Amino acid sequence: MRRVAVVGVGQSEFVRAYPGSIRELAFEGFREAMQDGGLTPADIDASIVCSAPEYDRQRSPAGVIAEYLGLNPQPTFYVETLCSSSTSGVRLAWSLIAAGLHDVIAVIGFQKMSEISSAESQERMGRGADIQWESPFGTMMPAYYAMYARAHMAAYGTTLEDLALIRVKSSVYGKLNEKAVYRKEVTLPQLSDPQDRMAGPVASPLRVGDCCANADGSSCIVLAAEEKARALRKKPVWVLGAGAASAPVNLAGRDLFTGLSAAREAARQAYRMAGVGPGEIDVAEVHDCFTIAELMAYEDLGFAAPGEGRELIRSRATYREGKIPVNVDGGLLSKGHPIGATGGSQVRTIVLQLRGEAGPMQVKDPRIGLVHNIGGVGLYGNVLIFGTD
Amino acid sequence: MAGKREAEVDDRFRRFGTVGFTGITRVNDFITHLEEGRVAGTRCAACGKVFFPPRADCMACFSSRMSWFPVEGHGRLVSWSRLAFGPAGFQEEVPYTIALLDYGDFKVFGRIDRNLPEEELAVGLAMTVRAERLAGDRLSYVFVKA
Numbered sequence: 022m023r024r025v026a027v028v029g030v031g032q033s034e035f036v037r038a039y040p041g042s043i044r045e046l047a048f049e050g051f052r053e054a055m056q057d058g059g060l061t062p063a064d065i066d067a068s069i070v071c072s073a074p075e076y077d078r079q080r081s082p083a084g085v086i087a088e089y090l091g092l093n094p095q096p097t098f099y100v101e102t103l104c105s106s107s108t109s110g111v112r113l114a115w116s117l118i119a120a121g122l123h124d125v126i127a128v129i130g131f132q133k134m135s136e137i138s139s140a141e142s143q144e145r146m147g148r149g150a151d152i153q154w155e156s157p158f159g160t161m162m163p164a165y166y167a168m169y170a171r172a173h174m175a176a177y178g179t180t181l182e183d184l185a186l187i188r189v190k191s192s193v194y195g196k197l198n199e200k201a202v203y204r205k206e207v208t209l210p211q212l213s214d215p216q217d218r219m220a221g222p223v224a225s226p227l228r229v230g231d232c233c234a235n236a237d238g239s240s241c242i243v244l245a246a247e248e249k250a251r252a253l254r255k256k257p258v259w260v261l262g263a264g265a266a267s268a269p270v271n272l273a274g275r276d277l278f279t280g281l282s283a284a285r286e287a288a289r290q291a292y293r294m295a296g297v298g299p300g301e302i303d304v305a306e307v308h309d310c311f312t313i314a315e316l317m318a319y320e321d322l323g324f325a326a327p328g329e330g331r332e333l334i335r336s337r338a339t340y341r342e343g344k345i346p347v348n349v350d351g352g353l354l355s356k357g358h359p360i361g362a363t364g365g366s367q368v369r370t371i372v373l374q375l376r377g378e379a380g381p382m383q384v385k386d387p388r389i390g391l392v393h394n395i396g397g398v399g400l401y402g403n404v405l406i407f408g409t410d
Numbered sequence: 411m412a413g414k415r416e417a418e419v420d421d422r423f424r425r426f427g428t429v430g431f432t433g434i435t436r437v438n439d440f441i442t443h444l445e446e447g448r449v450a451g452t453r454c455a456a457c458g459k460v461f462f463p464p465r466a467d468c469m470a471c472f473s474s475r476m477s478w479f480p481v482e483g484h485g486r487l488v489s490w491s492r493l494a495f496g497p498a499g500f501q502e503e504v505p506y507t508i509a510l511l512d513y514g515d516f517k518v519f520g521r522i523d524r525n526l527p528e529e530e531l532a533v534g535l536a537m538t539v540r541a542e543r544l545a546g547d548r549l550s551y552v553f554v555k556a
Contacts, residue, residue: 140498144498144499146497146498147429147496147498147499147500148431148497152431152432153432153435153463154463154519155519156429156431157426157427157428157430158427158428158508158520158521159427159429159493159497159499159500159503159506159521160497160508161497163491164491164493164508165491167491168488168489168490168509168510169489171489171490171491171533175489175532175533175534176533221494222494223493223494223495224492224495225491225492225494227491271519272510273462273517273518273519274517275517278488278489278510
């Protein structure tokens with residue numbers, strides 16, 4: 022199989038409500054990736070378009086987006102795994118290039134969550150789980166992660182303050198990230214002050230500050246076969262490992278409530294494929310849709326043993342200067358979470374880090390980086406590992 | 411099913427929960443059991459595997475011959491969350507508490523009885539499931555202390 026590298030990365034600014042259509046939004050991330058890699062649409066052999074369809078009015082968005090980006094007559098198609106859609110796209114692109122079917126593929130992730138009204142959004146929120154056996158009880162995404170938080174607290178003594186520390190860290194880097202939707206500092210006292218909006222209840226035990234915000238945004242990751250990658254302008258960032266797994270939608274079908282089994286399985290695959298272990302990861306982007314999700318990711322990825330994730334945040338080991346920097350771009354908590362664009366944004370951050378182009382968020386000399394991107398409440402798990410020469 | 415008139419469509423499942431999203435399923439008998447006061451799962455008649463939520467088909471042996479069994483005894487509270495916001499159709503019920511019970515051979519996802527204060531809940535608490543009638547001829551079930 023051929024080696025595959027990321028040769029161009031881009032993302033739009035993540036915003037509350039993008040003042041344009043989905044094709045225009047997708048163009049923003051695409052243009053940045055093309056300019057980053059010194060590419061033109063003619064260099065792209067195929068495109069993979071990723072979003073979560075419940076927020077789209079356009080049926081089959083791949084068609085209109087490929088047209089707008091100048092990617093006809095190359096093949097294009099759509100990939101969806103909820104919040105992990107664009108890393109599913111990257112994994113698929115890797116396989117198509119490694120197998121020799123295409124040389125250069127653009128993976129375009131986008132989401133215009135403001136495309137639908139808030140009433141429609143409320144209705145869709147209720148259908149985010151198993152519609153036959155769970156949704157009739159009135160479930161919502163934060164409540165599921167809240168159940169994991171409660172189970173983790175009961176099993177290991179993790180506290181609300183541990184979760185708050187994760188939000189505080191996120192805000193340190195959100196302030197530095199010009200593409201983030203939330204750039205204000207969040208402090209520990211805020212999260213325990215009942216008068217503060219950040220401490221408002223959402224789904225016990227999670228508070229407003231434990232949850233990421235909806236956003237509109239796009240991302241684009243261009244991957245290429247080794248020969249092409251070496252001829253392009255940027256230092257190639259190789260795909261070393263690409264793991265993926267699934268878990269039952271319905272919580273009744275699961276056995277683990279202090280971690281995400283799909284994340285653990287995807288990580289096992291990715292580490293094995295890359296031939297590296299958790300101790301060799303220099304920088305990581307994890308799916309912190311909720312503070313508890315980042316804490317569980319520390320453990321699911323093997324950065325900490327099960328139950329010991331809180332020690333990493335208490336000791337600031339996941340800060341930029343720490344042993345294993347995590348989400349030093351602000352993560353979903355600060356950047357916002359435009360579902361289909363999120364995984365691509367995580368990949369972009371790791372690629373910039375490995376190239377040494379991450380600006381004020383730059384970690385010192387990283388060689389191996391990891392992306393952990395989760396769809397639904399651990400329904401889909403993707404773990405990607407990247408490295409430089 | 412071809413040629414069946416619309417009036418004969420078995421959509422009992424529409425009555426499940428505060429808001430239903432599924433009308434037609436091959437485990438529609440679940441609703442009749444609820445109406446008679448039982449929360450029931452299915453057991454594969456071929457290999458004996460038990461399912462909750464009930465399934466019409468066994469993925470272990472591919473049989474579609476199922477028998478119904480009532481969920482009896484008590485389960486242990488795995489986790490819960492009390493919602494301060496609800497999706498469309500649920501706003502008037504807020505706050506309410508969703509939860510998961512572990513019965514050993516299977517687990518049951520649902521809601522905790524709204525009369526039970528959150529302070530009395532603890533992971534591992536023994537609870538039982540009880541069929542419940544909702545407004546508008548709708549049916550559901552709730553978890554109460556064992």
